Amino acid sequence: MEWYGNGSYETVLIPKVSFYFEGGVELEVDVKGIMLADDVKTVCLAFTAADDGDGAILGNLMQRTVQVVQDVEGRRVGFGPGTCA
Numbered sequence: 001m002e003w004y005g006n007g008s009y010e011t012v013l014i015p016k017v018s019f020y021f022e023g024g025v026e027l028e029v030d031v032k033g034i035m036l037a038d039d040v041k042t043v044c045l046a047f048t049a050a051d052d053g054d055g056a057i058l059g060n061l062m063q064r065t066v067q068v069v070q071d072v073e074g075r076r077v078g079f080g081p082g083t084c085a
Contacts, residue, residue: 019058027079033062 066083
């Protein structure tokens with residue numbers, strides 16, 4: 001994704017960000033879930049490490065374009081394309 005702003009950079013390239021899970025499952029985060037922009041000069045990374053380093057939270061920004069499917073009996077979670085309407 002390219003982003004054009006009024007700051008000292010004309011173009012900002014945001015890399016692909018994915019989470020990899022056991023069983024070969026990849027969850028690619030939509031570019032809108034990687035960076036959070038308050039305005040052109042205030043842009044933050046939309047996620048961080050957990051305090052104890054023992055886990056992670058996939059927040060609502062990352063899940064905006066993801067359908068999460070739970071197989072409780074099979075103890076599995078899957079991801080597919082979806083939207084938050």
